[in-house]
Amino acid sequence: MDVSSSTVQLNTSDGKMEAYVAQPKGVGAYPGVVVIQEAFGVNDHIKKVTERIAAEGYVAIAPDIFHRETERLIPYADMKKAIATLQRVVDGKAMEDIGAAIAQLKSQGNVKSGSIGVTGFCMGGRLTYLAAAHHASDVKCAVPYYGGGISMGNPSPLSRTKEIKRPMYLFFGAKDQLIPKEHVDQIKAELTANKVPFQLEVYPDAGHGFFCDDRAMSYNEGAAKDAWDKTKAFFAQHLK
Secondary structure, three states, X not given: OOEEEEEEEEEEOOXXXXXXXXEXXXXXXXXXXXXXOEOOEOOHHHHHHHHHHHHOOOEEEEEOOOOOOOOOOOXXXXXXXXXXXXXXXXXXHHHHHHHHHHHHHHHOOOEEEEEEEEEXXXXXXXHHHHHHHHOOOXXXXXXXXXXXXXXXXXXXXXXXXXXXXXXXXXXXXXXXXXXXXXXXXXXXXXXXXXXXXXXXXXXXXXXXXXXXXXXXXXXXXXXXXXXXXXXXXXXXXXXX
16 A cells, blocks of 8 residues: 655644654545654654555554654664663653654544554553553554563553553564563563453564564564564454
8 A cells, every 4th residue: 555654743741742654645544553663763664664554554653752852863783872762761751742643643534533553662662561551542452562661660561551451462572681581471461460352472583673674683584574464463453
């Protein structure tokens, strides 16, 4: 499906926030998907993911969670700066940003009412989990990819699991040095205890960032393709 893309300016309590929007060119009403960035910003990879989702028949939007920073795009090679920047992200502020993106989708005439999903990667995976709780009335399904630190924060996203009412599909890599197996088991136990409908995939040969084909060191083609196919089917089931 042919898509068009643009950058919009959204209002937050800390000023304007850029968001990257990709949508089908055809006339119609489509489900919406919020795409939440990694710790490197709304870079070419995140824009490409947003466009890929749009090409499947969605209006996709990637809010710039780093809009409060002076440096909003961080090179993959500068992991130290990426970690320092993500550590300055305040959960409440990020939820406001995601809320602004959801409001933008709801305001568009080509977005189907009541059909909004969320996905995110790395830092964005953690925020996706939190958004499923914080924005439970709007988020119809959520797909966190290798969300690190889901059990961290005050309150942590994990502690808000009981607020999640809609289906979730989570993807992890067994060789992810940033997310130990115990954390994945803890997430699984909490979702099960709170009767959240969920599916969870752990790829045995994949590490952190396995979906990002712009980073050869972490990309795992087999895991990325399988996760993408499952994400497409999941969104189609719950949003279309």
